Amino acid sequence: MSKLENIKSKVNEAEDFARKIWLAGLGAYGKSLDEVQGRYEKLNAEASKVFDDLVEKGTKIESETKDKIKEKTNVEARVAEVRKKLGLDKPDMEQKVEELSAKIDALTAAVAKLADKQAKS
Incomplete structure (x- = not known):
């Protein structure tokens, strides 16, 4: 080569x-x-x-x-x-329910006072 x-x-x-x-x-x-x-x-x-x-x-x-x-x-x-x-x-119904609850509470208190007076007599 x-x-x-x-x-x-x-x-x-x-x-x-x-x-x-x-x-x-x-x-x-x-x-x-x-x-x-x-x-x-x-x-x-x-x-x-x-x-x-x-x-x-x-x-x-x-x-x-x-x-x-x-x-x-x-x-x-x-x-x-x-x-x-x-x-x-009705919208005013809730107010009426609250008023009725308050009246019931007042009546309950009044009845309790009367019962207390009768018991003392």
Whole structure:
């Protein structure tokens, strides 16, 4: 082998080695890209599942809350109906109830005094 052929052979080996280094770099880039894409897809799938679970939980809570509000509204309607039947739905009725309570308290005190006087006699 001549000196010129020897140099060409070394240059070819160097070019071949440089090309292999380039290809190894591209392979590493491709492999890391595949791994990142796989992780992204996995995270995306997990995030979708978490989101769907949250939507399902929210739907359940919304339904339960609506039922409770409906129950409370029904109870309040029943209380209002009873108050109306008893005539307690008028604004001045509470004042009248307080006045009647005061009169009952006064009568109770008066009866107690009379009973005390009779007992002493």
